Amino acid sequence: MHTTEVAAALKGAKHVAILTGSGISAESGVPTFRDAQTGLWSKFKPEDLATPEAFRRNPKLVWEWYAWRRELVTGAQPNAGHLALVELEQRVPEFTLITQNVDGLHQRAGSHNVIELHGNINRTKCFEEDIAVTEWKETGDSPPRCPRCGGRLRPDVVWFGESLRPEAIEGALMASRRCDVFLSVGTSTLVHPAASLPFEAAEGGAIVIEINTDTTPLTARAAFQLRGPAARVLPELLRAAWPE
Numbered sequence: 001m002h003t004t005e006v007a008a009a010l011k012g013a014k015h016v017a018i019l020t021g022s023g024i025s026a027e028s029g030v031p032t033f034r035d036a037q038t039g040l041w042s043k044f045k046p047e048d049l050a051t052p053e054a055f056r057r058n059p060k061l062v063w064e065w066y067a068w069r070r071e072l073v074t075g076a077q078p079n080a081g082h083l084a085l086v087e088l089e090q091r092v093p094e095f096t097l098i099t100q101n102v103d104g105l106h107q108r109a110g111s112h113n114v115i116e117l118h119g120n121i122n123r124t125k126c127f128e129e130d131i132a133v134t135e136w137k138e139t140g141d142s143p144p145r146c147p148r149c150g151g152r153l154r155p156d157v158v159w160f161g162e163s164l165r166p167e168a169i170e171g172a173l174m175a176s177r178r179c180d181v182f183l184s185v186g187t188s189t190l191v192h193p194a195a196s197l198p199f200e201a202a203e204g205g206a207i208v209i210e211i212n213t214d215t216t217p218l219t220a221r222a223a224f225q226l227r228g229p230a231a232r233v234l235p236e237l238l239r240a241a242w243p244e
């Protein structure tokens with residue numbers, strides 16, 4: 001299929017930029033963002049919990065939802081898709097991994113140059129002061145309180161309606177415009193500004209490749225689409241480009 005052509009493009013690339021979404025962590029057992037939630041949480045929509053308004057309205061509910069997700073992520077292991085991207089970083093001259101995922105699985109797999117567009121669920125910050133907090137007293141409050149100002153603590157992730165860190169989005173935009181091959185992996189390409197990155201790459205002349213189990217708004221614009229789970233497609237691609 002397209003694998004041979006995509007493998008040749010990767011092999012010849014000077015700078016590869018990648019955008020990943022929650023689909024790459026699906027085989028690690030972390031549900032994708034828009035997947036039906038399970039168990040206790042099935043009656044809530046993620047879009048209704050991941051907002052500052054939801055936190056103001058019911059901080060305990062939002063904190064506990066993230067605590068549940070943090071536990072899921074802590075118990076999960078990077079999969080063959082994450083590992084293929086670690087290998088790719090070693091194979092190509094310049095490599096930028098941009099992720100919308102907050103699960104930290106790319107870094108746990110061993111990727112180095114990672115831009116976390118939406119933060120990381122394992123970090124915590126103060127809702128009032130917006131500064132990182134690494135230690136606090138467990139007093140039974142849920143969420144716990146900031147040791148400096150007594151404000152509520154929240155996960156250090158970007159919620160709907162919040163801005164991305166300027167250095168993260170600027171770095172991602174620069175890499176997308178400068179790369180010669182761009183891979184979009186396991187993302188629905190719905191949430192902006194991340195969703196604009198593959199289109200910026202295409203504008204800049206990069207070969208854009210989509211790896212997804214389904215179609216997305218990017219599909220028609222991508223030069224190549226590889227259908228299937230990232231944990232299978234990415235290792236296949238690496239082996240096609242660099243056979244042992």
Ligand code: OAD
Pocket residue numbers: 020021022023024026027032033034035050100101118157158159160185186187188189190191211212213214215216228229230231
């Ligand atoms: P979504 O849940 O929107 O999309 C997951 C995508 O992965 C879909 O396009 C699926 O078809 C695809 N997919 C599912 N399983 C896959 C697999 N095994 N291999 C490859 N693809 C697979 O998740 P995201 O695109 O990551 O932001 O969502 C983007 C952002 O929306 C999230 O980061 C989150 C939310 O707003 C914040 O929380 C700020």
